[in-house]
Amino acid sequence: MSELKSQKDAYTLILEAIDTGVYRPGDRLVESELAERFGVSRTPIREALQRLETQSLLARDGRSLIVASLDHNQLSELYAVRAELEGLAARLAARHASVEEVSVLRDMVEEDRNLLDDPAALSRANRRFHKQIHLASHNRYLVQQLDLVHRTMALMATTSLAAEGRGVDALAEHEAIVNAIEARDEDRADEALKTHISKAFTTRLKLDSGRNSRLS
Incomplete structure (x- = not known):
C-alpha cells in the first residue's frame, strides 16, 4: 500500500468515524489509538489529522486534538x-x-x-x-x-x-x-x-x- 493511499484511507476512516458518531464533538483523538483501531501506521494518521484540523473538523485543546463542535x-x-x-x-x-x-x-x-x-x-x-x-x-x-x-x-x-x-x-x-x-x-x-x-x-x-x- 502506497503512502498516498494510506493517507487517503486514514483520512476517510477518521472522517467516517466522526460522521457515524464513533467520535463525537469534544472527543480527543490520539495518533497511537487511531493507528491501532484502523490498522494504519502513525504517519498517515498524523497527516490525516493535520488535514482535518486545517478543515476545522478538529480543534486544539492544549496539545491534544479534539473533534470540533459548532456553536x-x-x-x-x-x-x-x-x-x-x-x-x-x-x-x-x-x-x-x-x-x-x-x-x-x-x-x-x-x-x-x-x-x-x-x-x-x-x-x-x-x-x-x-x-x-x-x-x-x-x-x-x-x-x-x-x-x-x-x-x-x-x-x-x-x-x-x-x-x-x-x-x-x-x-x-x-x-x-x-x-x-x-x-x-x-x-x-x-x-x-x-x-x-x-x-x-x-x-x-x-x-x-x-x-x-x-x-x-
Missing part, C-alpha cells in the same frame, strides 16, 4: 451557506439532470419510506439523496463546495431526522424537490430545497434547545 453562530452560518448552495444545486439539476438521474432520485424517495423507524439509516439515505442532487447539477465546483459543507455537518452529534415526525415531513419535502426537478421548474426546485433546509435547521435548533435545557 450557535457557526451552526447558523453553516445552514445559511448550505441553503444557498443546495438551492443552486436543485436549480441546476432542474436544468441539467438526465431522465435517468431524476428516476434515481424518485426511487430513493420511495425506498427511504422503509427507513422511517431507523433515524440513523434514514440519515445516511438523506445524505445519499442530497449527494445525488449535487451530482445532477452537473457542476463540479459546486459539488466540491457542497462536499466541504457536508463534511462539516458531521460535527453535529445527532441527526434532525431523529425528531418525532421529522422523517415523514422530510420525505414529503424530498418528493416536492424531485417533482420540481422533474418538471424542469428551476425556481420551484430552488425554493423547495431551501424550504427543506430551513425546516431541518428549525428542527435542529429545537433539538439543541431541548438538550441544553436538560443539561442546565
Whole structure:
C-alpha cells in the first residue's frame, strides 16, 4: 500500500468515524489509538489529522486534538451557506439532470419510506439523496463546495431526522424537490430545497434547545 493511499484511507476512516458518531464533538483523538483501531501506521494518521484540523473538523485543546463542535453562530452560518448552495444545486439539476438521474432520485424517495423507524439509516439515505442532487447539477465546483459543507455537518452529534415526525415531513419535502426537478421548474426546485433546509435547521435548533435545557 502506497503512502498516498494510506493517507487517503486514514483520512476517510477518521472522517467516517466522526460522521457515524464513533467520535463525537469534544472527543480527543490520539495518533497511537487511531493507528491501532484502523490498522494504519502513525504517519498517515498524523497527516490525516493535520488535514482535518486545517478543515476545522478538529480543534486544539492544549496539545491534544479534539473533534470540533459548532456553536450557535457557526451552526447558523453553516445552514445559511448550505441553503444557498443546495438551492443552486436543485436549480441546476432542474436544468441539467438526465431522465435517468431524476428516476434515481424518485426511487430513493420511495425506498427511504422503509427507513422511517431507523433515524440513523434514514440519515445516511438523506445524505445519499442530497449527494445525488449535487451530482445532477452537473457542476463540479459546486459539488466540491457542497462536499466541504457536508463534511462539516458531521460535527453535529445527532441527526434532525431523529425528531418525532421529522422523517415523514422530510420525505414529503424530498418528493416536492424531485417533482420540481422533474418538471424542469428551476425556481420551484430552488425554493423547495431551501424550504427543506430551513425546516431541518428549525428542527435542529429545537433539538439543541431541548438538550441544553436538560443539561442546565
